[in-house]
Amino acid sequence: xxxxxxxxxxxxxxxxxxxxxxxxxxxxxxxxxxxxxxxxxxxxxxxxxxxxxxxxxxxxxxxxxxxxxxxxxxxxxxxxxxxxxxxxxxxxxxxxxxxxxxxxxxxxxxxxxxxxxxxxxxxxxxxxxxxxxxxxxxxxxxxxxxxxxxxxxxxxxxxxxxxxxxxxxxxxxxxxxxxxxxxxxxxxxxxxxxxxxxxxxxxxxxxxxxxxxxxxxxxxxxxxxxxxxxxxxxxxxxxxxxxxxxxxxxxxxxxxxxxxxxxxxxxxxxxxxxxxxxxxxxxxxxxxxxxxxxxxxxxxxxxxxxxxxxxxxx
Amino acid sequence: xxxxxxxxxxxxxxxxxxxxxxxxxxxxxxxxxxxxxxxxxxxxxxxxxxxxxxxxxxxxxxxxxxxxxxxxxxxxxxxxxxxxxxxxxxxxxxxxxxxxxxxxxxxxxxxxxxxxxxxxxxxxxxxxxxxxxxxxxxxxxxxxxxxxxxxxxxxxxxxxxxxxxxxxxxxxxxxxxxxxxxxxxxxxxxxxxxxxxxxxxxxxxxxxxxxxxxxxxxxxxxxxxxxxxxxxxxxxxxxxxxxxxxxxxxxxxxxxxxxxx
Ligand SMILES: Nc1ncnc2c1ncn2[C@@H]1O[C@H](COP(=O)(O)OP(=O)(O)O)[C@@H](O)[C@H]1O
Ligand SMILES: [Mg+2]
Numbered sequence: 001x002x003x004x005x006x007x008x009x010x011x012x013x014x015x016x017x018x019x020x021x022x023x024x025x026x027x028x029x030x031x032x033x034x035x036x037x038x039x040x041x042x043x044x045x046x047x048x049x050x051x052x053x054x055x056x057x058x059x060x061x062x063x064x065x066x067x068x069x070x071x072x073x074x075x076x077x078x079x080x081x082x083x084x085x086x087x088x089x090x091x092x093x094x095x096x097x098x099x100x101x102x103x104x105x106x107x108x109x110x111x112x113x114x115x116x117x118x119x120x121x122x123x124x125x126x127x128x129x130x131x132x133x134x135x136x137x138x139x140x141x142x143x144x145x146x147x148x149x150x151x152x153x154x155x156x157x158x159x160x161x162x163x164x165x166x167x168x169x170x171x172x173x174x175x176x177x178x179x180x181x182x183x184x185x186x187x188x189x190x191x192x193x194x195x196x197x198x199x200x201x202x203x204x205x206x207x208x209x210x211x212x213x214x215x216x217x218x219x220x221x222x223x224x225x226x227x228x229x230x231x232x233x234x235x236x237x238x239x240x241x242x243x244x245x246x247x248x249x250x251x252x253x254x255x256x257x258x259x260x261x262x263x264x265x266x267x268x269x270x271x272x273x274x275x276x277x278x279x280x281x282x283x284x285x286x287x288x289x290x291x292x293x294x295x296x297x298x299x300x301x302x303x304x305x306x307x308x309x310x311x312x313x314x
Numbered sequence: 315x316x317x318x319x320x321x322x323x324x325x326x327x328x329x330x331x332x333x334x335x336x337x338x339x340x341x342x343x344x345x346x347x348x349x350x351x352x353x354x355x356x357x358x359x360x361x362x363x364x365x366x367x368x369x370x371x372x373x374x375x376x377x378x379x380x381x382x383x384x385x386x387x388x389x390x391x392x393x394x395x396x397x398x399x400x401x402x403x404x405x406x407x408x409x410x411x412x413x414x415x416x417x418x419x420x421x422x423x424x425x426x427x428x429x430x431x432x433x434x435x436x437x438x439x440x441x442x443x444x445x446x447x448x449x450x451x452x453x454x455x456x457x458x459x460x461x462x463x464x465x466x467x468x469x470x471x472x473x474x475x476x477x478x479x480x481x482x483x484x485x486x487x488x489x490x491x492x493x494x495x496x497x498x499x500x501x502x503x504x505x506x507x508x509x510x511x512x513x514x515x516x517x518x519x520x521x522x523x524x525x526x527x528x529x530x531x532x533x534x535x536x537x538x539x540x541x542x543x544x545x546x547x548x549x550x551x552x553x554x555x556x557x558x559x560x561x562x563x564x565x566x567x568x569x570x571x572x573x574x575x
Contacts, residue, residue, distance in 0.1 A: 019510045021530050024368045026317055027512035029403040029482045033322060036390030036401045051430040058427060062418055136414030137431045138390035138405070308393050311386070312330055 036138060040307070042300055044140040051139070055147040060154060074155040075162075078110050085110070089228040099230045099276075100266040101170060104163070108257040109227025111159045116189040116250055117218040118152035123197025124204050124214045131314040141307050142300070145197040149190055156186075163261050172264035184285050185256035188249045192292035198299030202306040205313050225254045232276055246278060249288035255281055317366035318402065320483060320514040321388055325397035328358040328383055328538075357383040358394070359538035367402070367482070370515040372525035372546065374553045375535035381518045384535065385409050385485050388516065403482025406432050407516075408489050413472025417461035421452055421471055424460050428475045442478045449500070450474035465492045477504050483514045490519065502527065522550045 045052060064070045085106060089095045096102030123145035127134055130144050164172075204210040225248070226234065235242045245251055255277055266272040278284065332353045357380045365371055373381050386392045386409060387399045414431065415424045425446055429439040447456060450471040452463070460468060469492050476484070486505060490498045505528060509515045517528050525532060525546065532549025534542035542552040 018506075018527065021369060024510060025512040027367055027482060029318070029320075029367060031403045031482075033319060033400040033402045035393075036388065036399065036405060037393050038390075048430075050436055051427075054427050054430050058416065058419060058423065062416075065418055130416075132416060133414040133427075133431065136391070136409060137428075139431050311391050 040140040040142065041304065042142050042146070045142050045146050048140070048143070052143060052147060052150070055143060056150045056154070059147055059151045063151070075158050078107075078114050078159055081114075082107055082110055085228050095229045095233070099232075100272065101262065102230075104167065104170070104262045104265055105230065105258060106227055107159075107163060107166075108260075108262050109225055109254045111156065111163065112185060112189060112250070112254045112257050113222055113225060113227055114159070115152055115156055115186070116193050116253070117221060118155070119149045119189065119193030120196050120200075121211070121214050121218055122152065123148040123194060124200040125211050126197070127201045127205055127310060128208070128211075128314065135311050135314050141310060142198065142303060145194055145201055148197065149194045152193075153186075153190065167261055167265050170265040172261065175264065178260040178264060181256040181285075182260035184289065185253040185260065188253040188256075188285075188288050188292050191289070191296050192249055195292060195296035195299035198296070198303040202303060202310060205310050221250055224248060225251045226258075227254060230276060231255060231278065235278075242278075246284045247287070247291075249291050252281070252284045252288040256285060317368055319364050320367040320369065320402050321363075321365040321516070322400045323361055323363050323384075323388070323397070324399075326358055326361050326384075326387055326394040326399050327356055327396045328380075328387060328392060329354045329395050330357045330383075356538050358387060358535075360397070361535075361538070361540050362397075363533060363540065363543055365514060365516070367514055368509075368512045369531060370509045370517065370529045372529035372532040372549065373516055373518045373535065374520065374525065374532055374549065375541070379535040380538040381535055382409060382487055383538075385487050385516065385518065388483075389485060401483060404433055404479070405483045405485065406476045406479035406481035407483075407485030407487070408469070408472050408476050409485060409487045413469070413475065415460045415468065415472065418459050420458060421450070421456045421460055421463070424471065425475055428472070429479065432476065432479045432481070434479055438480075446474045446478050449477070449504075451497075466494060466497070469493060470497055473501060477501075477508070481513065483516070484508050485516050487518045488520075490521070490524065522554070525550060 064073055067073065069076070082103075086103060089106075090102055096105075099105055126144035126148045127141060133139070134141060134144075200210050200214055204214075222228075224245075231242075234245050238245065259273065259277055259281065263269045263273045263277070332355065359380075361380075361384065373384070375381050383392070385407075387394055388401060389405055389407065389409060390401075391409070393399075413424075413428055415428065419427065425443065426436075426439055429442075429446075430436075434442075450467075450473075452467050452471055455463060455467065460471065463471070469489065473489055473493075484505070490501055493501065502524065505515060505517065509528065515528070517525065519525050519528075529546055531544065532542065532546050532553075533540060534549055534553055542549050
């Protein structure tokens with residue numbers, strides 16, 4: 001009864017004493033007044049490498065989550081592609097006649113194309129896939145395409161292991177020039193793939209169709225590089241127009257990778273290189289790297305221009 | 315004694331687009347019928363204010379008045395189309411109820427990821443990990459995916475991480491909306507600690523009692539504009555007048571902490 005008759009104020013719990021503003025300590029904040037959204041861009045991504053590492057690890061564990069075979073899929077996928085292409089192109093169409101160790105020739109292509117396509121397509125979708133983070137937290141959003149690229153790079157490791165082991169069995173030995181070619185090849189894929197992913201990632205937020213469009217492009221890549229057929233065939237059919245073919249940085253990357261891992265497995269590596277690789281491969285490599293860097297710069301520009309609208313459109 | 319500015323919002327405006335039409339087919343139909351394809355509106359409309367370091371500000375207003383959007387501008391998730399927003403120091407907090415968690419990741423993994431996004435280092439997170447877990451009080455669910463959490467647990471975990479960041483500015487957007495009573499009290503106490511430690515606090519709430527307890531100043535948003543900026547009691551009265559719900563609230567102030575929707 002007393003409860004009911006007591007005035008509401010009397011029932012109230014004693015509020016905690018609020019320190020008046022004047023008596024609160026002044027926190028010593030060294031940072032200057034600045035725009036809270038200013039710190040973005042690719043450089044910022046690498047400055048926050050701890051966060052990047054966590055995102056990469058997360059992505060790796062999430063990609064095969066709930067699947068029974070788990071990481072094994074990253075072996076199964078390229079291997080199944082390999083088997084299909086080998087039978088269709090090699091056995092049925094006979095495209096590998098006259099090419100020594102065609103299996104390795106082709107596997108080099110598969111590794112590079114797979115790496116580039118994964119970087120490109122997973123990177124394009126990365127913003128949408130991480131929307132719960134993008135909507136709620138302030139961070140450099142370039143982080144997501146870059147993390148996708150690193151995840152794809154992680155999946156390169158088992159493929160490289162296969163290549164090295166099989167190559168070594170066939171008499172391949174590492175050379176300086178070969179390693180340089182491998183590095184150049186991977187750099188092209190990383191830079192070009194990330195650049196294109198940045199270019200398309202925002203568009204994919206506005207129209208999810210972009211992801212499908214990117215799938216089509218990646219299909220073209222498969223046929224536009226000397227993977228299922230040797231480069232000599234391109235030279236034979238197109239003559240001087242083969243030069244145009246080499247303006248595609250991914251073709252160059254595949255050729256470089258073949259120089260690194262395939263040429264060394266043949267009986268006469270010098271002769272193979274002379275007959276199967278373009279003479280001025282390294283000039284095209286320089287052009288390819290330059291083009292990739294330009295694409296990356298454009299990608300960053302496009303991304304910075306459009307990313308403001310990302311959180312509200314997700 | 316003058317305090318340095320902590321948050322300076324200067325004529326900030328944020329537009330959103332209401333999209334009526336999405337697919338190509340719909341766009342084509344709209345073009346044929348000459349309908350408007352998009353319609354912009356200002357969610358935050360020419361807002362200006364300065365908050366000093368250490369101030370505790372209650373941000374009030376009806377649903378859809380632009381409170382969360384304003385916090386997103388302050389936090390840096392969004393940029394204003396015109397005007398500027400400037401802040402000093404590290405920012406942490408919860409915006410639009412619920413942290414940026416990954417549904418498939420476990421509570422533990424999300425703590426690390428969330429803390430990293432908020433700028434904590436690995437060793438810092440490790441050091442504070444037990445405190446965070448204790449505060450979140452999710453028990454055995456720590457190692458199950460947060461997608462399976464109840465909404466209360468979800469926001470508890472988010473709040474626990476945010477509150478343990480050594481930030482200079484803390485933003486709390488309707489944090490108490492989904493928690494249960496013991497948790498609400500814990501949160502209020504923690505936020506009072508933050509405030510008394512000299513950190514800047516921006517607190518969004520509909521509950522007058524909690525705003526009265528927490529804040530030195532109230533800013534009221536009305537359709538994206540600043541409707542009121544000043545004393546707490548006046549601000550609360552202003553909101554009530556606008557919201558026309560004074561009767562109810564006067565009657566059970568004690569319950570108000572619970573009625574923080
Ligand atoms: N991403 C978005 N796209 C379009 N409109 C939005 C978006 N986010 C919020 N709005 C609109 O902006 C207005 C303000 O929203 P919000 O800031 O969430 O309000 P509050 O937090 O005060 O309830 C609302 O009318 C809301 O519908
Ligand atoms: Mg809100």
